[in-house]
Amino acid sequence: MLYFILRRIVLLVPVVIGLTVIMFAIARLLPGDPVALAAGPNATQGEIEALAHEFGLDRPVWTQYFTYVGGLLHGDLGTSLLTRRPVAADIAAYLPATLELVIAAMLIAVAIGIPLGLATAVWRNRWPDYLSQVVAIGAISMPRFFLGLLLQLCFAMWLMWLPLGGRLPIIVIPPPSVTGFLTIDTLIAGDMHAFSMAMRHLAMPAIAMSLSPLATIMRMMRASTIEVMNQDYVTTARALGLPRGKIILKYVARNAISATLTVIGLYFGWLLGGTVLVETVFDWPGLGLYATKAIISQDMMPVIGVALVIGLLFVAANLVIDLLYGVINPKVRYS
Amino acid sequence: MTTSTQFTISRRGLLAMAGAGLAATSFPNRLFAQSGSNILIIASGQDIPNFDPHTATGYSASFFMRNIYDPLVRVAGNPPEPVPALAESWTMSADGLTYTFKLNAGAKFHSGNPVTADDVVYSFGRALALAKGNSWMIRGIVTPEGVTAVDAGTVEFKLATPFAAFLQVLPWIFVVEKSAVEANLGADQGEGWLMTNTAGSGPFQVVRFEVGTLYHLARVADAWQPGGGNLDGVIWQIVRETATQRLMLQRGEAHIAVDLTSEDMDALKDAPGVVRVIEPEYRTFSIKMNTEKGPLADVNLRKAISYVTNYQSILDAAGYADLMTGPLPNGILGFNPDLEVYRTDLEKAKEYMAKTDKPEGGFTLKMVHVSGLEQQRRWALIMLDSLKQLNIDLEIQPLKWPDMVAACQSPETFPDLFPVYQTANYGDPDNIAFAAYHSSRNGGWQNAVYHNPEVDALIEAGRAEIDPAKRVEIYGEFQKKVVADAPDIFGLLERRKLGMRDSVKDYHFTPVASNAIEAWPLSL
Amino acid sequence: MTETVQTPQTEPARQGNDRMRRAFFRFRQSTLSMVGAGMVAVVLFFTVFGTMLAPYPDHVAGGVETAARFQPPSAGHPFGTNELGQDVLSLVMAGTTVSVLAGFGVVLIGSVIGTLVGSVAGFVGGWADEVLMRLTDLTLTIPSLILAMAIAAALGPGFANMVIAISLSWWPGYARLVRGEVLAAREEVYVTAARAIGANPARILFRHILPNVVSPIIVKMSLDMGFAILTVAGLGFIGIGVRPPTPEWGTLLSLSRSYMPDYWWTAMAPGMAMFLAVFGFNLLGDGLRDILDPKARR
């Protein structure tokens, strides 16, 4: 098992190299003058050149690349041209917000999607099943940013039940950062008021993010449940008199979940890169907003850094899912 | 029973999380009640780029500096006048070349050290050496050698050239504590250090900040500044959507919103507890034309377009704004309200069109605008609509700002129509006249191509003259000449639109960078 | 011993015909697929005629009517008017063309690149396969929306730039799909090829292998259409989309954000149009997958 994990970690090296090469190529080969943008509207040509020199942007691309990779070995993701802050520090500050959002969304999606998928499979081909299939495709078709706007319009603007955006009311002093997840840090600090505020702020963006994974997980769970229910061992269990409830909840559910896990893993990685729009709608200070801001000013170091971090998290999420898969399905363990 | 109330709250939070219905709780009120101190919350769309008063630009940076640092002179009142800040008094020589400032003896930095003439000299030197940020305002006027410390409490400026607006630009050059910066000089004049640290003497200092989210300033315990309100602190909160800013204001989650649109202002009209500040400010919006290359090099076509433009639509789309009358902002020194300018008149447009070499139209002009700037997009569409009447097509291209700037470098790359906002950083006609119409600025975004020697001469005379009456005369002539050349479609002055809770006390509007709120006099 | 032939023995041609007939039957049986097909038909209708049928064609071309700004929905303007007095319905109708064509462009370019990469990888094999597939995996690892945003932002706004930017992150799915199919088909075809000595490999690829891959590609394209439209709208929403005055749903929605909640109607029409178009394509794609590619059924 340890060997398995180690091998997967070693396999990350080419991923990192490939990712940085691709992102570097995009950053340098495409048109646009990020330096002029960063230097500001009143900058002279000399100032722009000085800035380019300061950031080594006047050197050949491959020199820049090796400098970057050299820094990477020390955990240095470069410096933002615009803010001149180290990208690694910025990402460390924004990543927890994105992770908190994605994890909350996945928790909602899994907690509702799996039972719902199981239930619709068990009652398949009856009207609740048909209805849920339509609703599920509808949920997948719903643009997350439009859903976010609708939620905001309803619950924050008209009803005024929930805050418009952000992670905490600014007047609430955030708890000391332990995990970076405000919902957890507030609990650690024992500040129930701040915790409730953090939850309220998280609610709408998490729901907006969760809808399409929820629907996909539900559909996947339904399909794999149906597949499992057609398995011989389920027929055997029925033939040998196991009660229906026990067959479904114990024998079917576990095997169906193991097939659904793959989707959960893929979605987790996909959501990490897909928070951009929801973060924009809800002013959620995460990687998506950070990357958007950098992209618009063509500040490429943060963009490369974000792509790298998300890419690695994507790979890591799949590793975790593979390990979980082994836990649920003993047959593939250690392979 | 603290515990039980806390439990109720957390359960509410959970209910909210689950999307279950819950009664409309008095969410914002509780917040403020809980904080228990007077913290002013300002919602703004602009992040503070960095803390260095000599490199940072943008109104968010201006807000930051105005509250953390002190200049020699502040600007206050309407119309704006220079008022004492670090300098308690000043004198000017008759030729307008020498200024002497007496520093306030009580002024001290956050470190407790007094503000001395040395610090002032150092700060001006640093600003000029770095040549970033606001230094362009004094470039060519103040030289490093020209600033000297007469004694610890007196600074003398010998200007390189007479400059009528000198006192108007001084509020934008801030004073840093020399010893603090020199202790952290590094290889870059302390740029790296000042980017995230401060060495100021202002009434507030930074206590907490999250980049891209909020900046929390707290009142300096023994601030030297006289007067002042009851604020314990100010929070500059980054709220990108203006509609969100407005809703926060309505809900009491913010005290001041600084980026509101006309639509937001309309929506706030009858909002309880909200005060709207809608005031003219020296912020012009006009559309520059390529007077050098392409069809618009023909003054008749420029005039035809100036007449065909639907000014009413521009005004409608802008909401709270006034049409410009010529090149200078309404109400500024020398402004002539009776100037004959272009107004929508299809007959005249066709008349001038007939004098061009393509009287039937049938060609395409190109207009660029800053992508994401909603007002500019609207104006581009209005121009497209207007030009149809002359059978001229308009190609609209949104560009990022640096690409816009790059396009200004030569008449060949400059588009036919180029919208520009210009904010007067100081309340003097020279600011706009020099920046936007002097030929020395050609190649820059404020005046890429237009040049007229007669206009140049008038501008130069205007900035060197210190007698206001003579200046009015000069600028009157200047306005006529520019209008005759029609280098711009003179657009409008957008009024400053601020929203405020009625709990904000002692606010007085000044039409200079009024979105960079000075918090010191305010109370809650 | 009696593992005998299980299906009725009929000549292959009739069997194929029968399969089509069954597939069509199954498709018609599925109400959802029919609803999806209907919705897609409507969307395609507006794609072709949307601009023509718009009640205010002037507004689509960029015309403004600032005297009639922000009018609430009425008989004259079923979805109200926007910040420049333009008829929201007209803009949304015309926006169909932009969104659907952009979505189609993305899917088409993505599938062409993907098919090329996948078939070369699968057919040539060896190091070419290794290199191309690693590249594919890598591209899959990069967050696609961020990649598309970065490319689109660098290229500047415009319809073509936007389509290119999204396509560049869209192909890996097709590459994987096609490679798998090609690998499977290659084994079978090589037997035939060996018999027909001297067969040109390119000919084998184009005449024998790729035609077999068409149906899963079509299924994937139909399933991807909806998501491509969503991505296009997403870029527009961020503000890296088309140039004005081109009406595009995501851009329209993003503009309307500033006018919420008072002028909420400016958001409803583009948002709902987006949702319904994507919904239609997803329903149809789902149905198509079930009938054309039953083994992919999940």
Place this chain on the structure above:
Amino acid sequence: MAGPLLRIRDLHLTMTSFDGAAHVLNGIDLTVQRGEIWGLVGESGCGKSLTGLSISRLVPTPPARYIRGEIRFEGRDLLQLPMREVQTLRGKRIGMIFQDPTTNLNPAYRIGEQLVDVALAAASHDASVLDCPADASRREKRRAARRLAGDMLDRVGIPNAKARLDNYPHEFSGGMRQRVLIAMALIGRPDLLIADEPTTALDVSVQAQILKLLKGTVADHDIGIILITHNLGVVAETCSHVAVMYAGNIVESGPVEEVIERPAHPYTQALMAAIPTKQSKRGTLKGLGGSVPNLVSPPPGCRFAPRCPLAVAECTQALPSAVEVGTAHHAACIRVTGTEVASDV
């Protein structure tokens, strides 16, 4: 006990598909006594598995529909019983074993757990299954069930049975897994065991052991077994009786020696003739043209007529009824009368 253990009479079952309703069971008659091992043989799709599944009521309705007939288990008609009642019989009174031991055990759970679940389910209807009082705590019951599971594994010949309870299915060989399945089927002490191709997936030596195990079970517990198979060799070796099915009908049945020695029906004869090539995967029966008829629109009269070398015009008139051709030996063919065996001269 007086009546037979199982009596199926005139069972008709249709299956609805895209092409229409297929008449897949067309009047099945079968009687099983305790102590008998019935072999049910026929080609794939002849309905032998459906007959087995029908006894456990495991055929999903729809798409299946029972047109008429009855399945009496100890006198009670299973087709009329509510599913709740049927549930009490499964595992406890009627056990089942399926063909593929690799897929019939849940890969995610240890086999001990699966055995215990079956034992507990059986015990919930008949507490005597477990060696503990009916009012014992859940924990005690579980412990008793685990003991029983160990015993059962031991009985079906799994070495080191107790320890292997904690193994996952994939840690067993195919033959061992089939033993586990037999143990699972027997743990509730059923009176009737339906074994659907229990040895098809196993190699020959293991096959013999499993069949021996089944035979021993009948002797030890006085139960009835229905052994569904396509392999006449297995039948000859294991069964006391045999029923030959063709296209939803039982065409010939009787004591195994009778049928094998003197096959009366032309189809049975063809099956016997095909034995030497029994391992051939594809192809038609030796000496028979055509293939299994389409059951949506079956041929009129005798369903075997289109392929029957002896068919005459009358064969297509009506479905032939079974006639006694020997001691308890029946065949459904109009070319057979009395003890005279149909033969091709």
